[in-house]
Amino acid sequence: MIPKFPLDRVNWFTSSFLIVTFFTALIGVPIYVAHHGLDLFQVLLFIFFFIATGMSITLGYHRLFAHKAFQAGRGVKLTTLIFGAAAFEDSALDWASDHRQHHKHVDHEDDDPYSISRGFFWAHMGWIFFKLYPRPLANVADLKKDPLVMWQHRHHRPLGVLAGLALPAAIGWLYGGATSALGAFLISGIARLVCVQHCTFFINSLCHTIGKRPYDSGTSARDSWLMALFTFGEGYHNYHHSFQHDYRNGVKPWQWDPTKWAIWTLSKLGLATELRRVPEAKIVLAELREMKDRAEAQIENGKGWKIPSPNLEEAYATLLELSQQLAEGYHELEKAVGDRIKVSSAALSRWRQLGADVGDQILLLRTLQPGLA
Ligand SMILES: [Zn+2]
Numbered sequence: 007m008i009p010k011f012p013l014d015r016v017n018w019f020t021s022s023f024l025i026v027t028f029f030t031a032l033i034g035v036p037i038y039v040a041h042h043g044l045d046l047f048q049v050l051l052f053i054f055f056f057i058a059t060g061m062s063i064t065l066g067y068h069r070l071f072a073h074k075a076f077q078a079g080r081g082v083k084l085t086t087l088i089f090g091a092a093a094f095e096d097s098a099l100d101w102a103s104d105h106r107q108h109h110k111h112v113d114h115e116d117d118d119p120y121s122i123s124r125g126f127f128w129a130h131m132g133w134i135f136f137k138l139y140p141r142p143l144a145n146v147a148d149l150k151k152d153p154l155v156m157w158q159h160r161h162h163r164p165l166g167v168l169a170g171l172a173l174p175a176a177i178g179w180l181y182g183g184a185t186s187a188l189g190a191f192l193i194s195g196i197a198r199l200v201c202v203q204h205c206t207f208f209i210n211s212l213c214h215t216i217g218k219r220p221y222d223s224g225t226s227a228r229d230s231w232l233m234a235l236f237t238f239g240e241g242y243h244n245y246h247h248s249f250q251h252d253y254r255n256g257v258k259p260w261q262w263d264p265t266k267w268a269i270w271t272l273s274k275l276g277l278a279t280e281l282r283r284v285p286e287a288k289i290v291l292a293e294l295r296e297m298k299d300r301a302e303a304q305i306e307n308g309k310g311w312k313i314p315s316p317n318l319e320e321a322y323a324t325l326l327e328l329s330q331q332l333a334e335g336y337h338e339l340e341k342a343v344g345d346r347i348k349v350s351s352a353a354l355s356r357w358r359q360l361g362a363d364v365g366d367q368i369l370l371l372r373t374l375q376p377g378l379a
């Protein structure tokens with residue numbers, strides 16, 4: 007028997023919008039470019055709208071409204087609310103409600119609205135096609151008190167049409183008449199919104215599937231530098247799920263996180279305040295805990311081995327020794343963090359190095375005897 011498709015639960019308006027914009031971009035843009043070419047104006051306009059609307063989601067919807075990772079004045083709020091609406095990802099209030107629910111119940115099929123445990127496509131965009139549950143919005147009571155957020159919640163669709171479709175078309179018209187207006191509408195309007203949406207969606211799908219978990223392997227969220235490139239730094243998702251209130255997602259100085267740099271710049275201009283940072287010692291503690299668990303699992307794994315080579319025997323003995331040192335270091339740091347004792351950056355570097363050495367040793371063991379790992 008064919009299971010009955012829940013037609014009554016389909017979100018027809020949103021589903022149609024997603025499908026129509028996707029195919030308009032896929033078909034309309036190549037036809038336009040074939041007929042009229044692609045000039046520098048259209049490319050720059052696309053980049054501007056991609057950054058303005060994409061960062062309104064990452065800096066505004068995500069880090070400012072959903073996580074309160076920093077505070078901002080009316081100017082920053084209004085800008086990110088208007089250009090965030092132009093990404094057509096619902097109102098900031100609804101977005102934040104879903105997102106807080108995702109963090110609270112991550113990987114729990116019934117409560118995480120875009121849980122990866124329901125499959126890649128579901129986490130990516132499948133969940134948007136359906137009316138999952140009436141949003142109680144109880145988890146965004148703080149945002150409901152913000153008149154700007156509520157104003158955008160009431161008007162986000164017309165705002166999105168104006169800022170995300172009419173504005174690029176109008177700029178195109180001013181630049182080069184009707185043909186440029188059509189190009190701007192298709193490229194900086196439709197194709198741009200499809201790109202921004204899928205970049206956001208990839209955080210929920212790809213960043214819960216592919217990448218490393220240096221802070222917590224107990225969650226499906228992963229760090230992916232590749233995704234960070236396309237999402238203004240949101241790809242460091244394992245860190246983010248471990249420390250969701252930190253205004254940084256790429257916490258290392260070399261990690262690509264333009265959203266973090268933009269928030270820092272706003273703070274220097276006096277437009278953002280109360281930037282929240284997790285203390286370095288807590289971050290190192292999470293890294294050590296993760297490495298300690300991995301080393302212990304590897305050692306446990308090796309208990310039943312018949313050690314067939316001196317090389318492997320030596321590598322295993324070294325891992326045992328390093329892991330012992332790591333466990334001691336971990337407990338020492340855990341106590342210091344618990345007692346709020348300041349730890350010097352030299353000591354943190356030493357512990358980090360020890361963690362890295364244990365990681366190298368695990369890798370060496372796996373290289374020497376892959377069948378045993
Ligand atoms: Zn996530």
Ligand SMILES: [Zn+2]
Nearest residue numbers: 073105246250
């Ligand atoms: Zn988040």
